[in-house]
Amino acid sequence: MVERQIARRGVRDPHVLDAMRTVRREAFVAPGMEEFAYEDGPLPIGHGQTISQAYIVALMVEAAEIRPGNRVLEIGAGSGYAAAVMAQIAEKVISIERHAPLAETARDNLAKAVVSNVDIKVGDGTAGWPGAAPFDAILVAAGGPSVPASLKTQLREGGRMVIPVGDADTVQTLLRITRTGADSWDEEKLGAVRFVPLIGAEGWTEDGRRSASSHVPAQNSGKTLPQMVAEVAEPLPDIESAEFGKVFDRYGDRRVVLLGEASHGTSEFYRARAAITRHLIEHHGFNIVAVEADWPDAAAINRYAQHHAGRESEEPPFTRFPTWMWRNTVVEGFSHWLRTYNATGAGNNVGFYGLDIYNMRGSIAAVLDYLDEVDPEAARIARERYGCLTPWQRDPATYGRAVLSQGYRDCEDEVVAQLRDLLERRLDYEAQDGASFLDAAQNARLVRSAERYYRIMYYGGAESWNLRDTHMFETLEHLLDAGGSDAKAVVWAHNSHIGDARATEMGKVRDELNIGQLCRERFGDGAALVGFGTHTGTVAAASDWGGEMEVKRVRPSHADSYERICHEAGVPRFLLDMRRDEALRRRLMDQKLERFIGVIYRPETELMSHYSDAVLPRQFDAWVWFDETSAVTPLGPEHRRDGVPDTYPFGV
Ligand code: SAH
Numbered sequence: 001m002v003e004r005q006i007a008r009r010g011v012r013d014p015h016v017l018d019a020m021r022t023v024r025r026e027a028f029v030a031p032g033m034e035e036f037a038y039e040d041g042p043l044p045i046g047h048g049q050t051i052s053q054a055y056i057v058a059l060m061v062e063a064a065e066i067r068p069g070n071r072v073l074e075i076g077a078g079s080g081y082a083a084a085v086m087a088q089i090a091e092k093v094i095s096i097e098r099h100a101p102l103a104e105t106a107r108d109n110l111a112k113a114v115v116s117n118v119d120i121k122v123g124d125g126t127a128g129w130p131g132a133a134p135f136d137a138i139l140v141a142a143g144g145p146s147v148p149a150s151l152k153t154q155l156r157e158g159g160r161m162v163i164p165v166g167d168a169d170t171v172q173t174l175l176r177i178t179r180t181g182a183d184s185w186d187e188e189k190l191g192a193v194r195f196v197p198l199i200g201a202e203g204w205t206e207d208g209r210r211s212a213s214s215h216v217p218a219q220n221s222g223k224t225l226p227q228m229v230a231e232v233a234e235p236l237p238d239i240e241s242a243e244f245g246k247v248f249d250r251y252g253d254r255r256v257v258l259l260g261e262a263s264h265g266t267s268e269f270y271r272a273r274a275a276i277t278r279h280l281i282e283h284h285g286f287n288i289v290a291v292e293a294d295w296p297d298a299a300a301i302n303r304y305a306q307h308h309a310g311r312e313s314e315e316p317p318f319t320r321f322p323t324w325m326w327r328n329t330v331v332e333g334f335s336h337w338l339r340t341y342n343a344t345g346a347g348n349n350v351g352f353y354g355l356d357i358y359n360m361r362g363s364i365a366a367v368l369d370y371l372d373e374v375d376p377e378a379a380r381i382a383r384e385r386y387g388c389l390t391p392w393q394r395d396p397a398t399y400g401r402a403v404l405s406q407g408y409r410d411c412e413d414e415v416v417a418q419l420r421d422l423l424e425r426r427l428d429y430e431a432q433d434g435a436s437f438l439d440a441a442q443n444a445r446l447v448r449s450a451e452r453y454y455r456i457m458y459y460g461g462a463e464s465w466n467l468r469d470t471h472m473f474e475t476l477e478h479l480l481d482a483g484g485s486d487a488k489a490v491v492w493a494h495n496s497h498i499g500d501a502r503a504t505e506m507g508k509v510r511d512e513l514n515i516g517q518l519c520r521e522r523f524g525d526g527a528a529l530v531g532f533g534t535h536t537g538t539v540a541a542a543s544d545w546g547g548e549m550e551v552k553r554v555r556p557s558h559a560d561s562y563e564r565i566c567h568e569a570g571v572p573r574f575l576l577d578m579r580r581d582e583a584l585r586r587r588l589m590d591q592k593l594e595r596f597i598g599v600i601y602r603p604e605t606e607l608m609s610h611y612s613d614a615v616l617p618r619q620f621d622a623w624v625w626f627d628e629t630s631a632v633t634p635l636g637p638e639h640r641r642d643g644v645p646d647t648y649p650f651g652v
Helices: 002-009 014-022 054-063 081-089 100-112 149-153 225-232 267-284 295-305 329-343 360-374 376-387 396-401 406-431 440-459 461-483 505-510 515-526 562-569 582-588 603-610
Strands: 043-046 049-051 071-075 092-097 118-122 135-140 155-165 172-181 184-193 256-259 288-291 351-354 489-492 527-541 550-554 573-577 592-595 611-614 622-629
Touching (some): 002 014, 002 054, 014 054, 014 081, 043 100, 054 081, 054 155, 054 172, 054 184, 071 081, 081 092, 081 100, 081 135, 100 118, 149 155, 155 184, 225 573, 256 267, 267 329, 267 489, 267 527, 267 622, 288 461, 295 329, 351 461, 360 376, 360 406, 360 440, 376 440, 440 461, 461 489, 461 515, 505 611, 515 527, 527 562, 550 603, 562 573, 562 592, 603 611
Parallel strands (some): 071 092, 071 135, 256 527, 288 489
Antiparallel strands (some): 043 049, 172 184, 527 550, 573 622, 592 611
């Protein structure tokens, strides 16, 4: 954990790295949660509180420059973990916790970990602990509206305080305050973080308001960002009009144009991508459409589009959750258009391919079917875990529900063996098809990586995400190579895949990469990354992995989001080209929230489960906006008319 999660992210202080290696994190997590102790995120410890992500603890302790011999004050003992880490370096740590039962647990945890130089006190830490002041360092493990004055005065001259400050329910800025004299302090910003609220006389009130003694920091006003967006944005014509695609002529000479989406169930995103793609095919010679779908399923659309024979005996494509993602009226219409276009012999024979891990959804469905039979409890947990395959979901409550995973561990070998059989059968079948794209090398690569995919997919996290996106990128490269030097591809995948991961929490905090980043690294300006967004409307999504599709209302965008700025610009549909105006680009470079809705949408926990920090102009070359959007119309097997055979995409 220390190497992977901490040192690689730039924590260098040898005291900190040693201390992190010494303290065993599992002694500080709630009973039953031990197997998650080393996961890269916060975990619940009761009373709605969390043990901080290990990396954040390391970052804060390093920033506080804790040295041997120091006296340290911590506000928010929680589990006692951070206090134990600091106690490895400092001479004495005093840690205040407002919840008495948590303080009791922290004491027990510290005793278990044989740490004896920490004193846990119960009380309101915003007042500090004057009896033991001054301190060489103060670490505040909860986010307040401002820096408590009492704490500033309890720092020794030269002493450092590290504290998150900002809005209680969004992101905070991590500050380092250094006392430079009797009446002077320096302040540095260390970056965006997210903490539970600091509740007390100089923090927030219990109901989330600013307490009387916390002063209001000056708000910086200035010109409005929405006005600037309104000026620079290019209004878009109706999606169905011929003019729509022309706005994207600027990307006609790229090798790869990546088109995103902010959900997997919004009609406008699909319709706009289909219109742009038709235009790029007809006018700029694009001949590959590569989408975030399973290869074998997309191959059925490809056979239809390229006038190859359909297959009778195969399971109909896209019949696994989430069916609406590729079985919807827009994709159906686009498949018909492709078939007609290819029949004209206009030059380029356009193919339609799936980039995702070969048969990923089929594999997940097979795991769930199997567990449903042998261990329904393990199946329930597996659904939860697969629901978290999305990197922006980090609701700690999810871990709470997914904790009993021993059931899966017991049958993992069995499951992986079954999946290997399933894959081999699929590939045998594919090999009988003369027109198959899969050559022996690609085939061997799939088999080689499959077992690894299957094992880590269940556990989620950065490694499975990175494997998946690397696979998507390699498949794209393979398609481009096979198409020769004239080959040009349009990619349809979620914003989280096609927006440069280095510009979001994914890359910055969790070491996750994605296909957009890999395309930029490989093709430079030969790749265009186009993100999509919306303010409100309806979306097709489920509440859990494998659940029913529902049409859900999308909540109006959050006040601190890029989406809110676009909404306030007051233009219903637009393209924002990030290179068009340098002043606007600079203003947009201040990190904000961005909304990510996948196949699962949970409006109840929207802020935690669907918003992530991002720097929009770094993430995308352009941003397509639809202020109000509506759900896709599904054509799932469950939606077909009685008695009509399911022939999608071939049926009319
Ligand atoms: N450092 C902890 C994580 C703490 S989470 C660890 O390593 O596990 C933040 C903690 O701050 C919570 O336990 C919360 O109860 C506590 N807290 C919030 N406001 C406080 C205040 N004013 N005084 C003391 N503790 C506070």
